[in-house]
Structures are given as structure tokens and as C-alpha cells.
Amino acid sequence: MRSEKFLKVLILGMIFNYPFSIFNIVSASDVDTLFAAYPVPDSIFQRMQGRSFSKTCTLDRSELRYLRLSYCDKNGQTQQGEMVCNKAIAKDLVDIFRQLYIARYKIERMQLIDDYDADDERSMTANNTSCFNFRFISGTRKISKHGMGMAVDVNPLYNPYIVGNRVEPAQGRKWAFRREQRKDIPMKIDHSDLCYRLFTKHGFRWGGNWTNRKDYQHFEK
Numbered sequence: 001m002r003s004e005k006f007l008k009v010l011i012l013g014m015i016f017n018y019p020f021s022i023f024n025i026v027s028a029s030d031v032d033t034l035f036a037a038y039p040v041p042d043s044i045f046q047r048m049q050g051r052s053f054s055k056t057c058t059l060d061r062s063e064l065r066y067l068r069l070s071y072c073d074k075n076g077q078t079q080q081g082e083m084v085c086n087k088a089i090a091k092d093l094v095d096i097f098r099q100l101y102i103a104r105y106k107i108e109r110m111q112l113i114d115d116y117d118a119d120d121e122r123s124m125t126a127n128n129t130s131c132f133n134f135r136f137i138s139g140t141r142k143i144s145k146h147g148m149g150m151a152v153d154v155n156p157l158y159n160p161y162i163v164g165n166r167v168e169p170a171q172g173r174k175w176a177f178r179r180e181q182r183k184d185i186p187m188k189i190d191h192s193d194l195c196y197r198l199f200t201k202h203g204f205r206w207g208g209n210w211t212n213r214k215d216y217q218h219f220e221k
Contacts, residue, residue, distance in 0.1 A: 034068070034069075034070040034080075034098075034101075035068070035069055035070060035094050035097065035098045035101075036067070036068050036094065037065045037066070037067050037087075037090040037091070037093075037094055038065065038066045038067075038068075039062070039065065039066070040061055040064050040065065040066045040084065041066060044066050044082075044084070044112070045061060047112060047114045047115075048084065048112070048114050051113070051114040051117055051118040052084065052112070052113050052114050052118045052132055052133045052134060053134060054118070054134050054135075056134070056136075057134040057147075058134075058143065059134065059143075059147075059148070059149070062087075063086060063087055063149070064084055064085065064086060064087060064132060064149055065084070065085055065086070065087045065090040066082065066083075066084055067082065067083040067084070067085060067090065067093060067094060067097075068080065068081070068082055069081045069082070069083060069093070069094070069097040069098075069101075069110060070097075070101050071097065071100065071101055071105075071107040071110055071129075072101060072104050072105065072106055072107065073106065073107065073108060073109070074106050074108045074186075074187075076104065076106070078101075079109075079110070081097075081107070081109070081110025081111070081129070082110065082111065082112055083110060083112070083129075083130060083131050083132075083152075084112060084131060084132040084149065085131040085132055085149045085150075085152070086132070086148055086149035086150050088150065088221070089149070089150060089221055092202045092203075092204075092221075093131075093152065095202070096198045096199060096202060099194075099198055100194065100195060100198065103194055105194055105195065106155075106187055107129050107154065107155060107187075108126075108127040108128070108129075108155060108157075108187070109126065109127060109128050109129065110128070110129045110130070111123075111128055111130070112130070113128070113130045113132075113133045115128075116128065118133050120133065120168070121168065121169050121170070123156070124153070124156035124157060124160070124168060124169035124172070124217070125157060125169040125170075125171050125172075126157070127155055127156060127157035127158065127187075128156070129152070129153060129154050129155060129156070130152070130153055131146070131149055131151065131152045131153075132146065132147075132149035133146045133147065134146075134147045135147045145220040145221075150220055150221050151218060151219065151220035151221075152199075152204075152218075152219050152220075153217040153218055154189065154195055154217055154219065155187040155189070155217060156169065156172070156217035157169060157171065157172050157175075158172065158175045158185055158186050158187045158188060159172075159175070159187070159188065159189045159208075159216035159217035160172030160173070160175065160176050160216060160217065161207070161213070161214070161215045161216075161217065161218070162176050162177075162213060162214045162215075162216075163212075163213040163214075175188075179216070189206075189208065189216050189217070190208070196208075199219040200219075203221060204219040204220060204221050205219070205220055205221070206218070206219055207219070207220070
């Protein structure tokens with residue numbers, strides 16, 4: 001059985017041009033765990049407590065899923081990422097990030113935002129791709145899309161949020177303006193980008209299309 005699974009991995013690697021390092025980080029029997037969704041394990045939930053899953057969180061743990069997603073970092077090396085999302089989009093995200101990985105699409109890092117104490121600015125400044133972080137929309141009792149686990153921010157440092165002259169993260173200002181004409185922005189998301197095409201194919205809306213503000217990192221359902 002193990003030899004059959006290894007052969008399957010080898011054939012897939014040849015067809016889809018998987019990085020050879022993929023064989024070094026997992027055994028053949030573990031290949032399915034490269035892209036998978038699970039109920040949130042106890043160990044992960046403990047990391048989330050008081051951070052992304054704050055005391056004010058109105059969601060139930062059962063509404064969330066823990067994702068294990070392989071990705072290619074900025075140097076083209078295979079890394080194992082993790083993400084928490086709403087169970088309603090878990091299958092979408094597994095499929096999207098699998099296709100991004102096959103295409104060797106570069107993502108700098110993919111850690112739980114809890115590693116940054118659920119601080120959005122710190123996570124974005126680190127160019128961390130993330131999803132769930134419970135919060136209400138400012139001044140309301142309406143849960144934000146990230147608070148519901150229904151939005152993903154991809155490579156946020158180079159694809160910042162802009163409203164007026166305010167840029168988040170602040171260190172993303174260098175890449176915030178005149179984006180349509182520029183060729184010097186690393187990991188830039190625009191209408192021709194594979195990330196944009198895959199997310200919108202799965203029914204996500206892109207913050208870069210908004211008119212009163214721009215959120216180039218942001219995809220939501």
C-alpha cells in the first residue's frame with residue numbers, strides 16, 4: 001500500500017512539477033495532509049484563546065476549520081502553512097492554495113495570526129497570509145468578514161489596505177499607490193494575477209475592486 005501511494009505521489013509530482021523538496025518533508029503515506037481541513041484541534045484552540053478567539057467571540061469552535069496548506073515561499077522553497085477559517089470556505093481554500101502551490105505561486109509566510117498576538121498590523125508587516133481573527137466592525141455589533149473566518153489576506157505587505165492617505169500596514173506605503181503602472185511591486189495582486197483569478201473563480205470578492213477604498217490583499221465571501 002505504501003509503495004502504491006509513493007508511486008501516486010511520484011506521478012503527480014512529474015505531471016504537476018511539484019518541487020522535489022516535497023518528498024523530503026512528508027512520507028508518501030502523509031501526502032494528503034499537504035492540503036487538508038480539520039476540526040480545530042485542542043492544541044490549536046489553546047493557541048487561539050484570548051487572541052484570535054477572544055473573550056467576545058460569538059462563533060462556536062465547531063464553525064471553524066484548521067487548514068494545513070503547503071506553499072512556496074519567496075525563495076521558491078516548500079513550506080507547510082496553517083490557517084483557521086470558517087468551515088463554509090474550507091474546501092475552497094484547500095483547492096485554491098493547492099493550485100497556487102502547483103503553479104509555484106510565492107507566498108512569504110502563512111502562520112496563524114495568534115503568533116502575532118492577533119495584532120493585524122504586526123501580521124501584515126510580516127507579510128503573513130491569514131484568515132480568521134474575531135472582531136466586530138468598528139462602532140457596531142456586526143462581525144467583520146475576518147471575524148467570521150470568511151476573508152483571507154494574501155501577501156499583505158505588498159498588497160496593502162488604503163483609505164484616503166492611510167495605509168495598512170504602514171510599511172506597505174511604498175507599494176500602495178500608482179499600482180496599475182508599476183512593475184516593481186513584489187507579489188503584486190491585480191486582475192491578471194493567478195491568486196485573483198482563482199479566488200474570484202471560487203466566488204470570492206476582491207478588495208482591490210472597491211471604489212471608496214482599496215484592500216489589495218483581501219478576498220472575502
